[in-house]
Amino acid sequence: MIEAFRWLHRHPELAMEERETTAFIRSMLQEHGIRMLDTGLETGLIAAVGSGKGPVVALRADIDALPVCEQTGLAYASQRHGVMHACGHDFHAATMLGAALLLKAREAALPGTVKVIFQPAEEVNQGAIKMIATGLLDDVGLFFTSHSYPWYPAGTIGVRPGPVMASADHFRASIIGKGCHAGHPDLGIDPIPALAAVITNAQSIVSRSVNPFDCAVVSITRVSAGNTWNVTPDAAELEGTVRAMSDGVRDDIQRRLERLVRDTASAHGCETDFDYERGPSPVVNDADACRRAAELARELGLRVEQNPPSMGAEDFSFYLKKAPGAFIRVGTGGGYDNHHPRFIADPAALLPAARFFAALAERELNRLARM
Ligand SMILES: [Zn+2]
Numbered sequence: 088m089i090e091a092f093r094w095l096h097r098h099p100e101l102a103m104e105e106r107e108t109t110a111f112i113r114s115m116l117q118e119h120g121i122r123m124l125d126t127g128l129e130t131g132l133i134a135a136v137g138s139g140k141g142p143v144v145a146l147r148a149d150i151d152a153l154p155v156c157e158q159t160g161l162a163y164a165s166q167r168h169g170v171m172h173a174c175g176h177d178f179h180a181a182t183m184l185g186a187a188l189l190l191k192a193r194e195a196a197l198p199g200t201v202k203v204i205f206q207p208a209e210e211v212n213q214g215a216i217k218m219i220a221t222g223l224l225d226d227v228g229l230f231f232t233s234h235s236y237p238w239y240p241a242g243t244i245g246v247r248p249g250p251v252m253a254s255a256d257h258f259r260a261s262i263i264g265k266g267c268h269a270g271h272p273d274l275g276i277d278p279i280p281a282l283a284a285v286i287t288n289a290q291s292i293v294s295r296s297v298n299p300f301d302c303a304v305v306s307i308t309r310v311s312a313g314n315t316w317n318v319t320p321d322a323a324e325l326e327g328t329v330r331a332m333s334d335g336v337r338d339d340i341q342r343r344l345e346r347l348v349r350d351t352a353s354a355h356g357c358e359t360d361f362d363y364e365r366g367p368s369p370v371v372n373d374a375d376a377c378r379r380a381a382e383l384a385r386e387l388g389l390r391v392e393q394n395p396p397s398m399g400a401e402d403f404s405f406y407l408k409k410a411p412g413a414f415i416r417v418g419t420g421g422g423y424d425n426h427h428p429r430f431i432a433d434p435a436a437l438l439p440a441a442r443f444f445a446a447l448a449e450r451e452l453n454r455l456a457r458m
Pocket residue numbers: 174210425426
């Protein structure tokens with residue numbers, strides 16, 4: 088597992104480009120006689136361990152890296168300049184490879200099948216949709232995934248029932264006025280005061296219309312207008328993200344934001360082009376699955392924490408729309424956050440995590456088989 092982890096860390100590939108990563112995982116699985124399902128996808132794969140009959144539990148690992156320039160100084164640092172496994176997806180892939188091998192050794196005793204998903208393109212929120220679209224996961228009764236967590240040491244599992252990660256939507260707006268000589272504003276329609284008003288007004292959405300006990304974020308992250316000092320531009324643009332911990336709050340914010348941008352711009356005499364692109368939904372963990380996972384982790388001698396929720400997002404939520412399950416944190420130490428150029432996952436966390444996920448899948452299969 089440690090060798091696999093180091094190989095993956097040295098050879099990171101960006102989302103939708105995980106060809107060598109997929110070939111590497113495939114050869115490891117083949118070497119151990121593990122069956123793979125035909126996904127028809129260029130990157131990523133699904134392994135299957137078990138009888139092929141009875142209930143199905145899925146373990147998911149994501150496998151893509153990030154456009155980050157590594158600064159860890161590790162002996163097994165990235166050999167691809169500007170690309171790095173800075174989110175620990177190399178750790179996830181190695182963990183689930185280990186779990187697949189452990190399950191393979193127990194295959195005759197499994198009362199069903201464990202599908203191990205090696206998913207591409209998590210960082211761009213496209214991989215889960217592709218995996219689900221293969222139809223090969225339609226029979227899954229429970230989904231579990233791991234995510235590296237630098238704020239707990241190796242040997243720690245973080246489980247939290249209910250919403251744990253936010254939805255992540257992307258909006259863009261063009262505010263269209265009429266350009267003119269900057270000395271004669273009366274001859275045009277200036278989109279810049281409209282843009283400024285939109286930025287200020289947008290901050291009232293969370294503070295004035297979201298229930299204070301709900302969590303949400305509206306961030307405007309890019310604005311642009313004009314290209315010189317003495318010309319009023321034709322149009323101004325803004326872009327940003329909406330995050331929420333429930334689909335209801337998310338829907339309300341989408342409606343309110345669109346109206347606020349349109350009406351604010353209109354009050355300034357401008358037209359609006361508004362585009363709202365929905366990303367992944369919030370990740371909502373099944374409370375019972377979390378309780379059972381925490382019990383098992385304690386039995387295996389792991390430390391169990393109730394990790395805080397995060398306004399980050401994860402496309403694991405697409406699986407949880409199909410069947411219940413849990414997004415589980417695995418302590419990987421290191422002290423630098425995910426996506427940081429100094430992010431390091433402690434290899435000591437690998438074996439306990441693989442044992443935990445293999446045991447979890449087997450126990451859940453047995454539970455489903457009894458139902
Ligand atoms: Zn990430």
